[in-house]
Amino acid sequence: DARVTQTPRDKVTEMGQEVTMRCQPILGHNTVFWYRQTMMQGLELLAYFRNRAPLDDSGMPKDRFSAEMPDATLATLKIQPSEPRDSAVYFCASGLSGGGNEQFFGPGTRLTVL
């Protein structure tokens, strides 16, 4: 049963520290998405990749956030420096490019910045 995996599942850190979240998409999927979930805003798209190339990162604060895909089996989302307002659940999703294809979500990383 292929699933998207994310690590860590929970992260508590102090303001100013660097945070790196990792995602392993389903093998063979060529699109990867990063979302942030908060009570106030719901689910917001931060960035997404197709064939490892960033297609849209307009939802991501550029000054502190960065997203990369070092290879087809790993996507990373980094926050440096972290701030309390970054506290949220960060979801990764993967899918196949092409209309009508479903996105499959990972379990999320719950980030708390003190």
Next chain:
Amino acid sequence: AQRVTQPEKLLSVFKGAPVELKCNYSYSGSPELFWYVQYSRQRLQLLLRHISRESIKGFTADLNKGETSFHLKKPFAQEEDSAMYYCALRNQGAQKLVFGQGTRLTINP
């Protein structure tokens, strides 16, 4: 601009009662509409999409282009339906999804 609005953050109904989760959208093209569900301690998963015109777990949703709505309905709610529900939209043929803010549905015994 694409926008999805779920006017109710919280919705509580009794078991056996009908339930309707509202979703309105704004989009100038031909959108695809979806409902995603997140049960407690589980990952977000697709519940249904408008192009399938199917009923999943007793839920249905009809796309009303005149009212730009895609409300999710179930005639008789069950306790296991308690979850967070997200309505989402994307352009036909595209990958990017735009989500609403979500509605937390609680089914009371």
